[in-house]
Amino acid sequence: MKGTNHPMRYKYKVRELGKELAEDMEAMSLKKLRRKLDHKKEYAIEYTNKHNHFIMTTIKGIESR
Numbered sequence: 001m002k003g004t005n006h007p008m009r010y011k012y013k014v015r016e017l018g019k020e021l022a023e024d025m026e027a028m029s030l031k032k033l034r035r036k037l038d039h040k041k042e043y044a045i046e047y048t049n050k051h052n053h054f055i056m057t058t059i060k061g062i063e064s065r
Contacts, residue, residue: 010028011026012025012047020035033045034059034061035061038061040061043059043060044045053055
């Protein structure tokens with residue numbers, strides 16, 4: 001979407017492992033999403049990447065310095 005005033009964002013479906021409730025979150029990248037998550041917990045993440053491939057993965061948050 002060249003020429004628009006809003007940045008490209010990805011939509012992630014985030015679910016804490018062991019729980020049923022999924023939350024929709026937005027971030028510029030998976031790395032920036034991880035900074036928003038609790039580093040002590042694991043999460044199941046679903047999203048579509050820039051190559052239009054559907055990705056399902058399990059990650060932990062990044063501990064802030």
